[in-house]
Amino acid sequence: MDKTILVVDQDRAxxxxxxxxxxxxxxxxxVTAVPTNWRQRIGERRLEAVFVGPDLSDxxxxxxxxxxxxxDPNVPVVMMQGKS
Amino acid sequence: MLLGEAKQQFPWxxxxxxxxxxxxxxxxxxxxxIHALHxxxxxxxxxxxxxxxxxxxxxxxxxxxxxxxxASSPATVLITGESGTGKEIVARRIHDxxxxxxxxxxxxxxxxxxxxxxxxxFGHERGAFTGAxxxxxxxxxxxxxxxxxxxxxxxxxxVMQVKLLRVLEERVIERVGGAKSIPVDxxxxxxxxxDLPRRIAEGRFREDLYYRLSVFPIExxxxxxxxxxxxxxxxxxxxxxxDKQKVTLRxxxxxMRLLEQYAWPGNVRELANLIERLAVTRTNGVVNARxxxxxxxxxxDQLADVVDVVDTAPQTTPVALPADGIDLKLYLAEIERDMIxxxxxxxxxxxxxxxxxxxxxxxxxxxxIRRYKIKHPI
Numbered sequence: 001m002d003k004t005i006l007v008v009d010q011d012r013a014x015x016x017x018x019x020x021x022x023x024x025x026x027x028x029x030x031v032t033a034v035p036t037n038w039r040q041r042i043g044e045r046r047l048e049a050v051f052v053g054p055d056l057s058d059x060x061x062x063x064x065x066x067x068x069x070x071x072d073p074n075v076p077v078v079m080m081q082g083k084s
Numbered sequence: 085m086l087l088g089e090a091k092q093q094f095p096w097x098x099x100x101x102x103x104x105x106x107x108x109x110x111x112x113x114x115x116x117x118i119h120a121l122h123x124x125x126x127x128x129x130x131x132x133x134x135x136x137x138x139x140x141x142x143x144x145x146x147x148x149x150x151x152x153x154x155a156s157s158p159a160t161v162l163i164t165g166e167s168g169t170g171k172e173i174v175a176r177r178i179h180d181x182x183x184x185x186x187x188x189x190x191x192x193x194x195x196x197x198x199x200x201x202x203x204x205x206f207g208h209e210r211g212a213f214t215g216a217x218x219x220x221x222x223x224x225x226x227x228x229x230x231x232x233x234x235x236x237x238x239x240x241x242x243v244m245q246v247k248l249l250r251v252l253e254e255r256v257i258e259r260v261g262g263a264k265s266i267p268v269d270x271x272x273x274x275x276x277x278x279d280l281p282r283r284i285a286e287g288r289f290r291e292d293l294y295y296r297l298s299v300f301p302i303e304x305x306x307x308x309x310x311x312x313x314x315x316x317x318x319x320x321x322x323x324x325x326x327d328k329q330k331v332t333l334r335x336x337x338x339x340m341r342l343l344e345q346y347a348w349p350g351n352v353r354e355l356a357n358l359i360e361r362l363a364v365t366r367t368n369g370v371v372n373a374r375x376x377x378x379x380x381x382x383x384x385d386q387l388a389d390v391v392d393v394v395d396t397a398p399q400t401t402p403v404a405l406p407a408d409g410i411d412l413k414l415y416l417a418e419i420e421r422d423m424i425x426x427x428x429x430x431x432x433x434x435x436x437x438x439x440x441x442x443x444x445x446x447x448x449x450x451x452x453i454r455r456y457k458i459k460h461p462i
Contacts, residue, residue: 017105017106027115049114049115051102054104056085065090069096073097076099076100078099080101081086081087081104
């Protein structure tokens, strides 16, 4: 099964933008705005990378990374930066 | 959370950054880095046949000869050549012919953040740093009994060059935070697009490491220096697009000549990408000179007169009907749409002129433009 890119982002426009780019690159993806439900969303799929939106609170980022550490600590995390 | 804070708070995590607003090239770069981090190539990838060395030029014959000669020996190999010339394919071929039972493991030294590279190559012991809750084997250990391919070795940080030199001299590694020397049984193949002697002169690459690596050097010539290989490569990429996208591309003589004359700064990778893109966009399979993208199309415009003569001439490629047939109406409609777009582009969007070039009336052309939803400058 192909690995999936997970996008966790609360900014709908940014998530949409990223989704379009990932689609253009023919990569499978799952988008969620809720940082606690990604395990259910990805199902049995393995993760290629996790994109973390800039609007997530520090607490949400910490929680997400703690969950990821248990799931697979080798999964690369991409933090989106520089949003004004 | 800022990037620096995240890296400090979660030292175990493999954190990258992506700047907003998002750009396709920046996303591509991040994903490439990620692929480099997870760059273990499994045997399945090698069984596809895509790892063959293609080309009959003297330059490629020499590369094939050197690969065959060195494959079964344990010698360290240094492959040099411009980006896109196929250095990794040569490395895989060496592994394939080596008879070594272990895996082919690749790592891109330029793509892995410096602070992660040591742990990535040598692994780490439990508690080596905050968050290292489990011991983890590095790439050297994972390549046990196989081939370890260090791509972009010219971009390896200086501190890692010293550590790699020690591995090459003593054939042992130490995990980060570990005191035990672990023997490594790997065949090392390195590659770079950099001019290593120049980097040595600039003080950016260790001379002693260079001599350790270049026991058996193989240089791959850029595609522009072996134009005779272009047709063979195109045939191979057409075969792949037929397998993958179920489209058989057929190039007009003039399009083929343009491809052979082009300098291919991105080398074989650029050619492969072009064929793949054409297989997606030219669903009818026919590729004329005008269908080639910039900068090839620019050359096509300069030779417009020749194009008109050659591309309107009957195709020399024999017509073959696919075994499962075609939808003739759809096929002809695609050709018609392409011709209309071409005529409109030539006429700078002036429908009257385009209609004249197509030999149809203006009203008919307007109706066809509407039907095909063609966007054109008016």
